Amino acid sequence: MIFYFSGTGNSKWIAEQIAKAQNEVLVFMPNAIRDGIEEFVLADDEKVGFVFPVYSWGPPLSVLQFLDWVTLSNYHSQYVFFVCSCGDDTGLTEELFRRALSRKGMECNAGFSVAMPNNYVLLPGFDVDKKELEKKKLDEAVGRVEEINDSITGKKIGFHCNEGSFPWFKTKVLNPLFNRFMTSAKPFYATDDCIGCKRCERICPVGNVVMIGWRPVWGMDCTSCLACYHVCPKHAVQYGRRTKRKGQYLNPNVSISHEAAAQ
Structure with missing residues (x-):
């Protein structure tokens, strides 16, 4: 197992x-x-x-x-x-x-x-x-x-x-x-580039992201895995000012749209 x-x-x-x-x-x-x-x-x-x-x-x-x-x-x-x-x-x-x-x-x-x-x-x-x-x-x-x-x-x-x-x-x-100090979801937000695709909601391994009014809202159960940030096709998910110029990565060899939130 x-x-x-x-x-x-x-x-x-x-x-x-x-x-x-x-x-x-x-x-x-x-x-x-x-x-x-x-x-x-x-x-x-x-x-x-x-x-x-x-x-x-x-x-x-x-x-x-x-x-x-x-x-x-x-x-x-x-x-x-x-x-x-x-x-x-x-x-x-x-x-x-x-x-x-x-x-x-x-x-x-x-x-x-x-x-x-x-x-x-x-x-x-x-x-x-x-x-x-x-x-x-x-x-x-x-x-x-x-x-x-x-x-x-x-x-x-x-x-x-x-x-x-x-x-x-x-x-x-x-x-x-x-x-x-570094596992809080409070700084997460979506910019106006968000298209409401729900990928951030689906990929969250603990179901901490919920779409409300076509925008993601983060709860209090964040693991700091950053999957929601990396999966966004428009780079609209941001963490305060820290991520605006940072890159994105998802493993290209697996399907991860995901588990806890999707089932």
Whole structure:
């Protein structure tokens, strides 16, 4: 069973490749919460995987909240792993995720990171990758995921995440600040270029965007995945003044019009 969370599609693509290779079922975490599915019964020989993006050098809060909420019955040392997508490095994401699993009485056997195109654009100096780098990352991700699948098939033990420089500072200092101050949807708005296409509503993984009078309105349950910003065909979705000159990115290899809001 592969549990995953994704906004702009990078982690969804990885999850799909792993689920197909391992012949495991895909579960979108926000859908499980929306549908009130609190318990999953694990088969004796089941591989249990978690795939998610790295947000400010840690797992998304929505992933940690899912782990606190869900019950995985019949766990008795099945092979458990995670794969995280990141624009550059992961910090101590492994530590935070393993700690969250341990609170459920589960041991994480392996962890991996996959470099994928950047999509965070809300701070100065942060923008999407140039097209050449975007293509390079997407091309190299194919081989990286194949390597990861080989490790999962062999149930190999070990953690292979690119922590980068100053991982302690990034995860212990910057990540809590991000979660406290940078996950609000209040600065989101739509300019007069909005055409009411509802793509932002459909792509939101947690159903936090609702169309009212042909304009999107944001609620209080934002994950800061920025999918609503990246999907807008008119670049009409903005986050204060921070995004007017920033680029947009969606993974070109998956369909992500989406999950929680559309079903």
